[in-house]
Amino acid sequence: MAELSRPPATPLIFAHRRVSSIPAREEIKEDQPHAFNGNLCPRGSDTVQVLVDTSILIATGAAHNINGVARFDGRYAGRAFTTQAIRDEINHRALNANPNIPTLASAAKRARDYLVKSGRVQVQNTPQTREFFSKMQLIHTKLRELAKARQPSGVTSSEMQKHAGEATLIAIAGLYSNPVLLTNDGGASLAAAAEDPSIKSLHFGDVLKEFVCQSKGELSLDQAKLAFIAACEASGIPFEAKPEDEDDFFTCGLTAGAEACLFCT
Numbered sequence: 001m002a003e004l005s006r007p008p009a010t011p012l013i014f015a016h017r018r019v020s021s022i023p024a025r026e027e028i029k030e031d032q033p034h035a036f037n038g039n040l041c042p043r044g045s046d047t048v049q050v051l052v053d054t055s056i057l058i059a060t061g062a063a064h065n066i067n068g069v070a071r072f073d074g075r076y077a078g079r080a081f082t083t084q085a086i087r088d089e090i091n092h093r094a095l096n097a098n099p100n101i102p103t104l105a106s107a108a109k110r111a112r113d114y115l116v117k118s119g120r121v122q123v124q125n126t127p128q129t130r131e132f133f134s135k136m137q138l139i140h141t142k143l144r145e146l147a148k149a150r151q152p153s154g155v156t157s158s159e160m161q162k163h164a165g166e167a168t169l170i171a172i173a174g175l176y177s178n179p180v181l182l183t184n185d186g187g188a189s190l191a192a193a194a195e196d197p198s199i200k201s202l203h204f205g206d207v208l209k210e211f212v213c214q215s216k217g218e219l220s221l222d223q224a225k226l227a228f229i230a231a232c233e234a235s236g237i238p239f240e241a242k243p244e245d246e247d248d249f250f251t252c253g254l255t256a257g258a259e260a261c262l263f264c265t
């Protein structure tokens, strides 16, 4: 497999950013449900480095009717990264059946085997520095506060693990030159947006939209909508962040007969 012989990730740590490209820290309101803002400028979206959360791995594995894992690799090959904590979490989800979500373990297993174990999504080591750990700690605290504000009854141990994974991912994201967080979690999107400079987030609907555009008409609207339903069953996306009109959202402008597609041209 060609992908397996790919050289290890170039250390992108402390890559220099042009001053003009640094986005300002976003003002986060306490009651805001998420910071998802739709697809990014399409011209830049082929080069951004994506930091992949457990929720996106699961959603991708659940989108089995369109072979989501292979499409994910096709779209993000060489620029998808995750952390050891996320790798451990996806492994845990793959090994432990969840009676409330029957598709979750198989989706997690598919994503773990095809994307993470194979190295297609590259696992980054966390820098062993005091500075990095204190940054991670701050993000973790923020994630816990955001969760507590929504769920005053308290968080479960699996949610604690989830927050730990997200904190490592957001902290790692800050070390890349052009990072985008891929997550379905509204709290993680808010914590990423609150970083300085701000880190943008895309959820699985946005990722699926990229698959649609990339397929140049091969992926039908019905297939995309089915994939989205399966993905949302296995990994929820905040209601407020979902596309209002799925037919419109999961149709590439070019295949619909328009002269240009806002998302892929």
Ligand SMILES: [Zn+2]
Residues within 6 Å of the ligand: 212, 213, 214, 251, 252, 253, 254, 261, 262, 263, 264, 265
């Ligand atoms: Zn398009």
